[in-house]
Amino acid sequence: xxxxxxxxxxxxxxxxxxxxxxxxxxxxxxxxxxxxxxxxxxxxxxxxxxxxxxxxxxxxxxxxxxxxxxxxxxxxxxxxxxxxxxxxxxxxxxxxxxxxxxxxxxxxxxxxxxxxxxxxxxx
Numbered sequence: 687x688x689x690x691x692x693x694x695x696x697x698x699x700x701x702x703x704x705x706x707x708x709x710x711x712x713x714x715x716x717x718x719x720x721x722x723x724x725x726x727x728x729x730x731x732x733x734x735x736x737x738x739x740x741x742x743x744x745x746x747x748x749x750x751x752x753x754x755x756x757x758x759x760x761x762x763x764x765x766x767x768x769x770x771x772x773x774x775x776x777x778x779x780x781x782x783x784x785x786x787x788x789x790x791x792x793x794x795x796x797x798x799x800x801x802x803x804x805x806x807x808x809x
Contacts, residue, residue, distance in 0.1 A: 708782030
């Protein structure tokens with residue numbers, strides 16, 4: 687079955703950087719767009735970034751544009767999220783997901799989800 691495992695989260699000071707990884711297994715995902723979402727306590731899950739299967743096209747939420755870079759290595763079935771200039775408001779659980787159909791910025795457009803990795807940014 688499809689499994690997504692995120693890693694790379696942790697505690698970092700404001701202004702720091704983290705690189706999240708999402709390892710997918712169960713089948714080949716090179717034709718699937720992949721996305722990253724985040725959910726802070728008491729808030730809804732929100733879109734962060736997405737990337738097409740080829741990796742040629744990327745999409746970002748306005749709130750993180752310029753501070754995030756999504757990439758993928760289809761040979762490794764892995765998607766990455768480079769996060770720079772982190773702020774305390776970036777604290778959340780970050781999830782990766784496999785896109786199904788629909789707008790890539792909507793969580794309902796995704797079929798499979800990982801368990802999430804916690805990112806905590808201290809001020």
